[in-house]
Amino acid sequence: MPNMPSSTALIHYAARAGDHNDRAMAATPYLAAALAAHLGVAPTTVGSPSPSDPSGWDAELAFALPAFKELATALDRALDAKRYPVTACSRCAPAIATLPVIARYHPDVLAVWFDAHADLNTPENSETAYLGGMALSGPLGMWDSGLGAGLKSAVLVGARDIDATETPVIDGERIRLIAPGANLVEDLKKAVAGHKVYVHLDCDVLSPGQMPTDYKVPDGLSLEQLGAAIAAIAQVAEVVGVEIGELETGETEEETKAKAKKLVETVSPLLVAQYGQQAQ
Template identity: 50%
Template sequence: MAGSYVIAEELGRRLGDQPTVIGRPEPALNADWNIEFDVARPALAAMSAHYERVLAAGSTPFTALSRCAVALATLPMIARFHPDAVVVWFDAHADLQTPETTTTGYLGGLALSGPLGLWDSGLGAGLAHANTILAGTRDIDPPEQALIDRGAATLVSPGHDFVARLAAAVAGRPVYVHIDCDVLDPDIVPTDYRVSGGLTLDVLRDAAAALASSRIVGLEIGEFEAASSPVASRAAASRLLDALQPLLQ
């Protein structure tokens, strides 16, 4: 995901800091989740160790992810150092599949279920179900819906009073924000997956402002694809970060 570098540069500019790069670009395998996971494991372990250092130092991570699967490494550390924090998972998809229930074999579909302890990734777990909020999620498979119905996460679907419902679910608790760009309506920013009925940038901005009334313990942004030109990529990243600016303050 070449676009992650664009997000990192824009975050660095706004925060006045230089990004630390974990891992290196590699060709996509387009293989089953366990094959991709084995290849990605060293970089994910390095990411986990970096988050441990950042959080142990009392710092706040602002991260440009490639794919959502990197949350397998980040969220267990957030749960360890901020056990009272709510993870707000902005994503069109629930990503609550497990190795037993996945129908696609896509590693990203297991990204949230690992930190929740629904399967053993080897990278840790510890994220409490009561501290997990799916925000703007609308493409949910039946096994994922069954987990939600049993309390694996709180669902705040898009639509009327989205921001108010999200704020009520957070209830003033500390917040770690995960954003998959497909939570937005298609064509707002470049991303691989297109799911209609998403959030607008105005709604995302209002949600960020509402969340900013809580203590923000970190932010990660993933699934931002490079646009047709460097200029278009930077413009799209700027639009997205403008909407998220309340979280950066």
């Protein structure tokens, strides 16, 4: 098959990205190590940790911009070499850099956004000025991040903490919401069937206690439901890459290792290159 990638490219984004605290930066080496062990490939590390210093979106973006550009370049190189990209991120904000690259190579891609939040705020309407809250809106062209756009459509999966300013743009066509509930897996399956998709996973899509993460939003997915959703995507869609973020360190190093390994096991159906596969 002409589009079949030759291998997997594992990228470890290690730098600050609008962080409220340092725990996600501290967790990414464990996530990258778990992914490396599962995939049998060594990661390419982008950036390095620096102490969190929460401020407005513009200051955070300016600080993160060199690492974001390096991340975009790493992803561009992987896709140009027809390698399947798997990225371990600290937070969700690096999607500002990754999704425009994905959209350039796959103009018809559907972003599947697993997150407790919609991340559709813009600099003009955000009440918190939090960079991560704009992580999806930038690639969708709702504001100019300086890193490009090009993403045409997205499916929000598991979002339940949605701001009043975000609700009007979730139109069911360009941006669709699949809320937590008994029908989530079947609804998701219908939404992505036959599509080319890129999967973004924030750990806070899960109910509190499933994974250590910054935000603890009730009534999320269980690990079992997430696993079923991931398996459904792999069955009916052509997956062109995956990125994982918002895992924080646990109480001990052993807990962090165990949680990272469990997370990788849960998403394992997406860790196999599927370019050129015919959707079922």
